[in-house]
Amino acid sequence: MDTVERKISAPTLSSPGTRRLTEPYPCARRLGASCRLAAVNAHLDTLFSLSGRTALVTGGSSGIGLGIADALARAGAQVVLMARTEERLRDAAERIAADGCSVDWVSVDLSDRTALLAAADEAARRFGEADILVNCAGVNLRPPLEDLTEADWDRTLATNLTAPFLLGQRFGPGMARRGWGRIINIASQQSVRAFGNSGGYGASKAGIAGLTRSQAEAWSPRGVRVNAIVPGFVVTPLTKDVSSDPDLLAALAGRTMVGRNGDPADFAGVAVFLAGNASEYVTGQLLFVDGGFSAT
């Protein structure tokens, strides 16, 4: 082992939330640089650390939202979960806090505009204004389009599209005034294509793609970056009707390039990237995190 390797693999600096290198850093050897572990970690912190940031994650009690909330907390953010069911919120917060991460929750039905605004104010009062907003809460009602009622439509649009709009209106201008912010919306393959018996949901997710661009256009000049993650098929409570059919599940996995369906943990890296300084020059984009599903 040469000098550089010894310096880098020595157990030294650590701070919560950022993954530490335990292996020799190959580029250091290639460049012949005296790239010390402290410098490597400082570089990674500059790009990815969320220490000092407050992140509000709707839908953070389950599935993809829980995966994202956990990742942001592990990267150093103080995380606030928002969803309806208190028991699931409590369980999720306990799970995230188990490793010493900072997390709390506020219960609210986001399809109720008045309750949403009150909950947003409560979160801000208790935990500070959000620097990072993740709009992940969603519902997918699946009757054939001709059987979709107006009530189904209203509930779908209220939760999946109006809530992200209202939370953006609540927190986006403050982020812009402070000169730094991140909004991450969760879109869907249905933002760009149709899928079986999901007409109302597809319309709401197509709207999320447009909202992402509108929010980016409004606030990017003042330090806010707004992007959407487009998942592939992920087994969660939302997709239990589909995932209870093993043949369909296998067919969906077969359509990906990596040969499997998604897992909530697959969104950790992209969420930390989009929530931090590393995404400084990325805004108004749909990022497909789908194992290549959309590229086939």
Ligand SMILES: NC(=O)c1ccc[n+]([C@@H]2O[C@H](COP(=O)([O-])OP(=O)(O)OC[C@H]3O[C@@H](n4cnc5c(N)ncnc54)[C@H](OP(=O)(O)O)[C@@H]3O)[C@@H](O)[C@H]2O)c1
């Ligand atoms: N799973 C997939 O394959 C997939 C693919 C593409 C996009 N997505 C999107 O990813 C996001 C998360 O989905 P998921 O699969 O992780 O679903 P999930 O496990 O069912 O989680 C949905 C979350 O949203 C919350 N929620 C639902 N309605 C709400 C309301 N009215 N007010 C407040 N919170 C509400 C739920 O908590 P409560 O029920 O307790 O309120 C839960 O925390 C959704 O936007 C979904 O459209 C999922």
